[in-house]
Amino acid sequence: MLEAKMNQGKDGDEARSGEGADAAAQLWPAPSGSGPLNARVSLPGSKSLTGRELVLAALADGPGVLRAPLHSRDSALMIDALRALGTVIEEIPNGSVFGPDLRVTPAAELTGSTSIACGLAGTVMRFVPPIAALALGPVAFDGDPYARKRPMRPVLDALRALGADIADEGRGALPFTVHGTGSLRGGRVELDASLSSQFVSALLLSGARFAEGVHVVHTGERVPSLPHIEMTLDTLRARGVVAGSPVPGEWTVEPGPIHAREVRIEADLSNAAPFLAAALALGGSVTVPGWPERTTQVGDQLRELLTAFGARAERGGDGALTVTAEGRPRGVRLHIPEAGELAPTLVGLAALAAHGSDGTDGEASEITGIGHIRHHETDRIAALVRELRNLGAEAEELEDGIAIRPAALHGGVWRSYADHRMATTGALIGLRVPGVEVEDVASTSKTLPQFTALWARMLGLPARDPGTAGDSGGPGPVPGVAGATGVAGGLGALGLVGISGTVAEQPALDYDPVKWFGGSDGAADA
Numbered sequence: 397m398l399e400a401k402m403n404q405g406k407d408g409d410e411a412r413s414g415e416g417a418d419a420a421a422q423l424w425p426a427p428s429g430s431g432p433l434n435a436r437v438s439l440p441g442s443k444s445l446t447g448r449e450l451v452l453a454a455l456a457d458g459p460g461v462l463r464a465p466l467h468s469r470d471s472a473l474m475i476d477a478l479r480a481l482g483t484v485i486e487e488i489p490n491g492s493v494f495g496p497d498l499r500v501t502p503a504a505e506l507t508g509s510t511s512i513a514c515g516l517a518g519t520v521m522r523f524v525p526p527i528a529a530l531a532l533g534p535v536a537f538d539g540d541p542y543a544r545k546r547p548m549r550p551v552l553d554a555l556r557a558l559g560a561d562i563a564d565e566g567r568g569a570l571p572f573t574v575h576g577t578g579s580l581r582g583g584r585v586e587l588d589a590s591l592s593s594q595f596v597s598a599l600l601l602s603g604a605r606f607a608e609g610v611h612v613v614h615t616g617e618r619v620p621s622l623p624h625i626e627m628t629l630d631t632l633r634a635r636g637v638v639a640g641s642p643v644p645g646e647w648t649v650e651p652g653p654i655h656a657r658e659v660r661i662e663a664d665l666s667n668a669a670p671f672l673a674a675a676l677a678l679g680g681s682v683t684v685p686g687w688p689e690r691t692t693q694v695g696d697q698l699r700e701l702l703t704a705f706g707a708r709a710e711r712g713g714d715g716a717l718t719v720t721a722e723g724r725p726r727g728v729r730l731h732i733p734e735a736g737e738l739a740p741t742l743v744g745l746a747a748l749a750a751h752g753s754d755g756t757d758g759e760a761s762e763i764t765g766i767g768h769i770r771h772h773e774t775d776r777i778a779a780l781v782r783e784l785r786n787l788g789a790e791a792e793e794l795e796d797g798i799a800i801r802p803a804a805l806h807g808g809v810w811r812s813y814a815d816h817r818m819a820t821t822g823a824l825i826g827l828r829v830p831g832v833e834v835e836d837v838a839s840t841s842k843t844l845p846q847f848t849a850l851w852a853r854m855l856g857l858p859a860r861d862p863g864t865a866g867d868s869g870g871p872g873p874v875p876g877v878a879g880a881t882g883v884a885g886g887l888g889a890l891g892l893v894g895i896s897g898t899v900a901e902q903p904a905l906d907y908d909p910v911k912w913f914g915g916s917d918g919a920a921d922a
């Protein structure tokens with residue numbers, strides 16, 4: 397059994413007490429401990445699959461059902477967006493602690509004259525505008541403060557070229573208004589997707605409903621996160637749509653019906669990353685059940701990626717993946733343009749490899765091919781380097797990655813920048829480094845509202861009563877964050893962080909897309 401102790405932050409109770417305190421300013425003392433772990437962690441549904449299946453169900457030729465979907469801030473925003481456009485989405489109780497199934501009844505005619513909140517969800521801000529173009533009437537889009545900095549120009553320009561009328565005052569970013577006319581011509585369009593694969597997925601997901609379908613031709617250098625485009629094609633084909641990639645860098649979707657279906661959403665394998673990585677941080681094993689035999693989720697690459705750090709990864713006959721390790725990650729050299737979503741966890745492991753077993757015998761690492769993660773929930777390269785240095789790491793920004801040299805880590809505040817994967821990376825480092833306090837752990841509600849409770853369960857710590865926030869800290873819900881609402885109601889037993897959590901203003905980072913990508917195409921002004 398793990399010997400775990402709770403880190404008590406410097407300002408401890410004082411920093412956490414006070415009704416209505418800003419959740420973003422709260423510090424969550426990351427539990428540290430000594431292994432070995434022997435844990436089994438079940439995870440809710442995939443963000444990327446839930447988002448796609450919601451969109452396709454809303455565009456389908458009849459009512460459909462999503463079994464075991466994700467319920468989180470991102471999926472709640474997607475549900476709200478589709479409802480605003482006339483889709484009926486109802487909950488079907490299923491007894492799961494992760495929330496109900498969903499019945500989706502497409503609108504007879506998509507309706508505009510509404511507004512859509514994107515939060516910080518790339519999937520909502522990119523996947524919904526093409527649907528809005530198919531609705532009748534203006535649809536105004538906006539999001540969290542930082543969402544206005546995420547690149548949108550390539551997908552907005554592509555939609556215009558396909559026949560849409562979009563007003564963005566030249567920003568190439570949120571806020572903008574799509575003036576839907578009820579239909580879109582579609583056809584061939586060129587677009588630079590080097591900043592995000594979501595630009596391509598956005599056009600493909602709605603493409604079957606365009607009069608001429610869609611043929612997307614990528615014009616830039618590398619397209620990141622290719623498995624996510626493969627996932628888009630896969631979900632389309634499963635609904636009878638003719639979709640493919642005739643040559644690398646080009647994708648086609650034929651016009652035609654998107655068939656309604658009942659679909660079971662796989663567990664989120666990217667959200668498995670920090671949990672499986674914990675086996676490398678502390679030693680022992682962590683098992684995630686429900687690991688699909690075949691999947692388009694990039695999280696499946698964790699089997700190889702964690703092996704590179706020195707772990708063993710085995711998928712058992714029962715469909716559970718177990719990662720086992722000795723309790724000290726090795727240094728790595730990884731080039732992972734496909735797996736940017738996993739990068740924060742892998743960088744966290746690299747920092748622990750550099751720390752070594754006692755801060756004196758660390759190994760260097762370099763993780764590259766991830767320049768596009770500067771455009772995720774925050775500039776993840778700058779944010780990771782800044783927070784690692786704050787804990788004593790020798791970390792350096794590369795143009796498309798991060799280099800880490802051996803150095804002893806120490807405790808301190810780990811800022812999250814409203815980024816769920818920054819928060820979970822702080823928790824991972826805190827397992828081995830006492831005294832790490834994660835600011836805004838509530839940001840994990842973006843894709844995993846149960847993060848702190850599942851983390852506690854993995855460590856054999858009691859999950860706190862949701863009503864006792866503000867005490868000595870630990871893996872309970874975050875004080876000052878609204879309780880579970882809407883579709884996620886009733887998950888209190890897991891002590892989840894509310895999905896309607898406070899939106900955090902992020903500390904300023906030197907976010908300069910022009911500097912990093914040599915052109916302003918697709919990037920909002922910093």
Ligand SMILES: O=C(O)C1=C[C@@H](OP(=O)(O)O)[C@@H](O)[C@H](O)C1
Pocket residue numbers: 443444445447518519591592593594597620621624736737768
């Ligand atoms: O389509 C999707 O569901 C996603 C695509 C990827 O985006 P990028 O291509 O911008 O990396 C990924 O990182 C993101 O978390 C989810």
Ligand SMILES: C=C(OP(=O)(O)O)C(=O)O
Pocket residue numbers: 516517518519737772773817843
């Ligand atoms: C990049 C991510 O999210 P988004 O869908 O908002 O782009 C992510 O979840 O790591």
